[in-house]
């Protein structure tokens with residue numbers, strides 16, 4: 446396994462309680478692991494620990510057999526790319542330069558980007574369909590446009606592990622599907638991917654394994670069809686959902702919701 450989490454616990458400095466405890470997980474090359482869980486359960490905090498951005502308070506994270514905290518920033522950056530949920534830039538870099546920054550781990554301290562870095566940058570921009578934004582200031586983009594640019598930067602970085610915090614949260618329907626298919630393509634080329642999502646259907650679509658995060662722990666981990674059940678969805682999200690199993694196309698969640706009911710409620714057990 447390229448990334449292994451062993452009995453991980455985490456608390457923010459100065460906070461009285463822990464965010465999560467006793468989490469053990471692993472992801473292999475070419476595998477997509479999707480973490481599902483309710484708001485505030487600790488998914489973002491876990492992903493930051495996986496990327497070496499926050500130190501665990503208990504347990505260990507190993508990247509290619511080495512404790513992640515023992516690796517240099519360059520080693521981490523060449524191996525792991527982290528795409529945050531929201532990113533507010535401090536400087537007004539262009540989109541092109543923002544994507545080009547994905548090449549930084551491969552450049553010497555004072556070395557300018559090489560021609561090959563520019564080619565990789567242009568390919569990444571093209572594969573996201575954002576060439577028309579290349580000269581625009583990143584700080585002037587919409588949330589969805591920024592998310593596409595950050596994904597292009599990750600492609601330019603060519604890491605072995607990609608950690609994606611809600612990669613589709615700002616995207617329109619078409620771009621959501623585009624990112625999901627790029628995630629699958631990356632997995633096909635042996636990249637390990639850990640992502641979070643608020644949409645269980647996305648886990649069905651792209652994940653090889655799903656981890657359900659609930660009450661500060663991983664409540665279940667396994668193949669999406671085994672782990673994402675009506676019972677677990679009701680438990681973690683507190684709503685009634687039906688699952689459609691379609692052998693040709695995979696499974697899908699359908700909320701049990703009637704907009705014509707008196708108070709348009711989510712139905713539970715024929716209430």
Ligand SMILES: Nc1ncnc2c1ncn2[C@@H]1O[C@H](COP(=O)(O)OP(=O)(O)OP(=O)(O)O)[C@@H](O)[C@H]1O
Nearest residue numbers: 457458460464482483484485486487488489490491
């Ligand atoms: N910088 C911080 N300092 C202290 N507590 C924090 C900090 N960031 C997050 N928290 C707390 O840690 C807990 C987990 O937050 P986190 O952002 O990891 O959850 P999440 O599952 O990603 O949530 P969401 O789905 O809403 O994005 C929350 O209770 C949150 O209030």
